[in-house]
Amino acid sequence: MTTRVLLAKIGLDGHDRGVLIVARALRDAGLEVIYLGMRNTIDSVVSAATQENPDVVGISVLSNIHQVIAPRLMTRMREAGLDDVPVIFGGTVPPSDVQLLEDAGVAAVFPTGSSLEDIVAFCRSIRARNSRASAAAVESAP
Amino acid sequence: MTLTSAVNRGATPRERFEADTREVRPAQTDAGLPLDLLYTPEHIESLDYDRDLGYPGQYPFTRGAYPTMYRGRRWTYRQYSGMATAEETNERYRYLLARGQTALSVAFDLPTQLGYDSDHPLAVDEVGRVGVAIDTVDDMDRLFDRIDLEQVSVNFTINATASIILALYLAVARRRGLALDRLAGTVQNDILKEFLARNTYIYPPAPSLRLCCDIIEHCAGTLPRFNPISVTGFHIREARASAVQEIAFTLGAACVYTDEMLRRGFNIDDFAARLSFHFATTPSFFEEIAKLRAARRMWARLVRDRYGARQERSCVMRFFSGGAGAWLAHQEPLNNIVRTTVECLAAVLAGAQSIHVMAFDEALGIPTEESARIALRTQQILAEETDIADVVDPLGGSYFLESLTNRLEDAIRALMAEIEELGGYLRALEAQHLQRAVLDRAYEQELQLQHGTRPIVGQNVYVDEEASATIPALQDVPAVAPEQIARLQAFRATRVAAQVHRALGDLRRDVESGRNVMPALIAAAESGATLGEMADEFRAVFGEWRPQL
Numbered sequence: 309m310t311t312r313v314l315l316a317k318i319g320l321d322g323h324d325r326g327v328l329i330v331a332r333a334l335r336d337a338g339l340e341v342i343y344l345g346m347r348n349t350i351d352s353v354v355s356a357a358t359q360e361n362p363d364v365v366g367i368s369v370l371s372n373i374h375q376v377i378a379p380r381l382m383t384r385m386r387e388a389g390l391d392d393v394p395v396i397f398g399g400t401v402p403p404s405d406v407q408l409l410e411d412a413g414v415a416a417v418f419p420t421g422s423s424l425e426d427i428v429a430f431c432r433s434i435r436a437r438n439s440r441a442s443a444a445a446v447e448s449a450p
Numbered sequence: 451m452t453l454t455s456a457v458n459r460g461a462t463p464r465e466r467f468e469a470d471t472r473e474v475r476p477a478q479t480d481a482g483l484p485l486d487l488l489y490t491p492e493h494i495e496s497l498d499y500d501r502d503l504g505y506p507g508q509y510p511f512t513r514g515a516y517p518t519m520y521r522g523r524r525w526t527y528r529q530y531s532g533m534a535t536a537e538e539t540n541e542r543y544r545y546l547l548a549r550g551q552t553a554l555s556v557a558f559d560l561p562t563q564l565g566y567d568s569d570h571p572l573a574v575d576e577v578g579r580v581g582v583a584i585d586t587v588d589d590m591d592r593l594f595d596r597i598d599l600e601q602v603s604v605n606f607t608i609n610a611t612a613s614i615i616l617a618l619y620l621a622v623a624r625r626r627g628l629a630l631d632r633l634a635g636t637v638q639n640d641i642l643k644e645f646l647a648r649n650t651y652i653y654p655p656a657p658s659l660r661l662c663c664d665i666i667e668h669c670a671g672t673l674p675r676f677n678p679i680s681v682t683g684f685h686i687r688e689a690r691a692s693a694v695q696e697i698a699f700t701l702g703a704a705c706v707y708t709d710e711m712l713r714r715g716f717n718i719d720d721f722a723a724r725l726s727f728h729f730a731t732t733p734s735f736f737e738e739i740a741k742l743r744a745a746r747r748m749w750a751r752l753v754r755d756r757y758g759a760r761q762e763r764s765c766v767m768r769f770f771s772g773g774a775g776a777w778l779a780h781q782e783p784l785n786n787i788v789r790t791t792v793e794c795l796a797a798v799l800a801g802a803q804s805i806h807v808m809a810f811d812e813a814l815g816i817p818t819e820e821s822a823r824i825a826l827r828t829q830q831i832l833a834e835e836t837d838i839a840d841v842v843d844p845l846g847g848s849y850f851l852e853s854l855t856n857r858l859e860d861a862i863r864a865l866m867a868e869i870e871e872l873g874g875y876l877r878a879l880e881a882q883h884l885q886r887a888v889l890d891r892a893y894e895q896e897l898q899l900q901h902g903t904r905p906i907v908g909q910n911v912y913v914d915e916e917a918s919a920t921i922p923a924l925q926d927v928p929a930v931a932p933e934q935i936a937r938l939q940a941f942r943a944t945r946v947a948a949q950v951h952r953a954l955g956d957l958r959r960d961v962e963s964g965r966n967v968m969p970a971l972i973a974a975a976e977s978g979a980t981l982g983e984m985a986d987e988f989r990a991v992f993g994e995w996r997p998q999l
Contacts, residue, residue: 320560320576322649325689325776328889329896345997346649349572371560372579372815402814420813421780421909424900 311435314362316344316353318381321371326398326420330366333424339431350377354384357393364431370399370420375408382413394434398422480734481692483857489849497852502747506801506842508762510750512743512855513843514801515766520839525797526804527829528605528770531822532557534578534930536592543597545819551826553635555605555806556593557581558615563650565611565985568934578930580816585938585980590618591625599623603634605680605770605804610652612639613661614984616668617971624976636677636726636770639665642703642875645997646884648685652985655880657992661967663710668968670721677726679707680770687730688776690892693741694858696729698865699884701748702875708757718757722764726803731796732774733789739845740854742769742800748859771797772806778813781908782917786810791828798838799845805829882998938980945978953977954987961991 313334315327324346331341342360344353357365367374367381374397385391394415401409401419409417415434418427461469467488477485486493497503506514516522529551533539543554558581561573567585568577577583584590594604599622608615616637623633641658644651651658662679669678683691683700691699704725711721729745731738750765759765773793778786787810797805807825809817817825833839845851872878879885898904905911953974960970974984 320564320566320572320650321580322644324649325889325892329893332889332893333896371576373575376575400813400815419780424896 309435310338310340311364311431312340312342312360312362313364313366313431314342314344314353314357314360315366315368316348316356317346317368318348318350318353318377319369319371319373320347321369321373322346323370323399324368326370327366327368330368330398330424330427334428334431337428337432339428350381350384353381354388354390357385357390358388362393363435364415365393365395366431367395367397368399369397369401372400374399374401375405378409378414379412386413396427396430398427479693479737479854480732481694481737481858481861483737483854483861489853491849493849493853494856497856502856503846503852509754509765510747511766512747513846515746515768515803517842519801519842520798520833521842524833524839525802525829526553526603527551527826528553528555528804528806529822529826530555530557530605530607530772530806531817532559532581533816534559534582535934536582536584536589537595539582540593540595540597542819542822543594546822546826547597547602549823549826550830553603553605553804554597556607558606558608559583560650562615562981563608563611565614565652565982565989567980567982568931568938570982574931574935577934583930583934584615584618585934585982586941587618587621587625587975587978588941589937590615590622594622599626600628600632603636603675605636605638607638609638609641609644609648610650610658611981611985612637612641613665613967613971614975614981616665617968617975617984618981620972621975624972630672631674633673634675636680637665638682638728639679640682640703640728642706642879643682643685643699645879645995646686646699647689647691647888651995653988653992654995655876657988658995659706659710660964661988663707663714664966664968666707666711666721666724667714667716667966669724670716677724677768678721680726680728681707682728684728684730684772684774686888687732688774689888690776690895691888692891693732693734693737694861694865695888695891697741697745697748697858698862698869699875700727700729701745701752701862702866702869704749705752705756706875708753712757718753718759719761719764722753722757722759723761723766727767727769729769729771730774731771731793731800732777733792733796735792735796736851736854737858738793738796739800740851740858742771742797742802743843743846743851743855744859744862745769746801747855748862768803770804770806771800771802773797773808775808775812777906778808778810779906779909780813782914783810783814785908786813787824787828790825791832794828794832795838798832799843801843941978942980949977950974950979950983954979954983957984958987958991961987 331343334341396416397414398418406417474487503512507517531542559578560576562584566573568583639662641662666678669676681704683696686699687696746767749767753759753765773790790807794807807828809821809825811821869878902910957970957974960967
């Protein structure tokens with residue numbers, strides 16, 4: 309089973325170069341990518357995440373709204389019962405804001421200039437962890 | 451006295467050079483054109499001085515748009531900036547003007563660019579984040595408070611809502627009793643490249659193109675010093691297109707606009723001289739200079755040969771050049787000052803009419819007052835402390851540069867021919883061919899960056915973790931939505947509702963009938979209609995564009 313990554317841009321920002329490159333790198337590495345495109349809302353991302361059952365959700369923001377939307381997105385993910393799906397952020401996130409996003413529950417932040425290999429490795433590691441977790445769940449089942 | 455060489459005695463100098471350099475590593479330009487080690491007269495044997503270069507200010511304008519270039523008039527310092535609110539932005543403008551900036555360039559927030567008032571549900575999180583929020587004619591007035599608009603030229607980086615922003619600006623001009631023939635400035639108004647790269651489109655391509663040409667048509671009759679469009683390769687390049695793609699796609703778009711104006715019954719000489727352009731300069735120094743000289747020559751030839759211009763001035767490509775931000779590094783941001791200096795130098799040596807230098811912290815966030823000042827100072831130091839502005843096209847005639855200019859022109863022409871084979875620019879754009887071509891190239895380049903085969907100091911070579919940690923103070927963007935929304939609502943409460951209603955009705959009628967929308971838009975702006983209300987009239991008739999993924 310391949311790792312399934314849901315990617316989206318939230319808000320009005322149109323800078324999609326980074327997210328499109330990440331999508332291609334993930335696909336080239338054999339992962340499955342669902343890209344929702346630009347101008348999503350928090351609700352449209354959460355509802356897609358509910359339907360598509362991804363292993364990771366990746367959000368790209370280059371319009372300086374990461375600090376506003378990250379906490380809200382994480383809350384909505386929890387409300388939708390998706391707290392086990394790690395959310396990662398990419399884009400122009402200044403180093404001083406990384407902690408803020410992580411405190412909100414974001415699993416990892418990959419600012420512009422990050423290594424594609426790191427992003428791929430992170431998404432793969434989630435899959436491995438989830439597989440182990442579900443294997444453990446099966447074992448403990450009656 | 452004759453010098454003798456130990457080896458190759460009797461060989462010609464050229465034979466010796468070839469023998470000495472056989473092992474040299476190959477090199478190519480950023481766009482992938484192979485580079486020789488040395489350029490000689492042989493490389494430019496086919497160059498005909500009068501036909502291909504000529505004199506500055508004369509066809510084909512390879513050497514410059516104006517005869518005296520910077521000795522007659524220095525290029526315009528046009529730093530792009532927009533803070534959250536009209537007041538703050540006005541303060542930054544007056545700060546920069548007081549320090550020698552000579553023109554303004556307005557950065558708008560995303561709701562303004564996409565036709566949403568600040569209290570729209572999709573807008574609230576984004577008000578004032580990446581530029582100034584403009585909802586009303588009063589906001590526009592505040593933006594230019596205590597700035598003489600007959601003296602300062604203003605560049606508006608606005609596309610999907612360009613017609614509305616221009617209407618709000620003209621409403622302010624009328625309110626202040628300014629002479630329209632003295633207003634100088636530019637609306638970017640290049641919607642086609644939004645579909646290709648920048649992505650702040652609203653309506654589908656066809657009605658978007660109509661609005662764009664309504665502006666060109668309106669300005670041709672009433673605003674002789676205003677550039678109704680800045681056909682822009684900048685963002686295509688920022689999306690990591692090559693120099694060849696940047697120029698081919700920009701000239702392709704310029705031809706679409708021109709064709710539409712001719713279809714409307716205009717003569718090429720009625721509007722071509724007011725078309726302006728905007729390109730990027732990256733640290734690929736010589737290629738950028740050659741690219742821009744090639745672009746100027748190609749446009750001149752297109753306008754004369756394809757469109758049959760009779761007036762020489764119709765053939766001039768005037769351009770605004772912006773240093774590329776995509777080449778700036780996150781790590782050790784002060785190093786970016788060196789990169790932006792090289793970019794600015796290339797723009798000057800290519801003969802740009804106005805220049806923007808990126809702030810060194812642009813890769814991290816909205817520039818601070820200090821970083822914005824250093825960007826302006828970079829231009830001033832180059833203009834006033836060096837000798838680069840004293841001679842027109844100082845690199846002209848270089849075997850290397852002329853050869854590179856010719857080869858870039860060939861490569862650009864070949865790509866334009868390919869687009870024609872795909873069914874023309876509009877079809878290639880709608881089918882996402884152009885977007886895919888840029889993405890392919892961007893991905894390839896990203897892999898080079900990732901693997902360090904394309905070095906960026908501090909990012910993939912000479913990485914210094916300790917230095918990376920030191921980041922100058924960033925501009926904190928405060929939440930301005932409540933303040934802006936309160937002001938917008940107060941504005942709505944004071945206007946005469948019946949007048950606004952009637953003006954919007956008139957606008958809708960003109961949108962539906964196909965008449966030029968500008969007169970009704972200006973009347974609506976004066977009546978107190980907001981940006982979002984005017985954009986909604988267009989939305990109701992045109993719908994919104996959703997690209998295929």
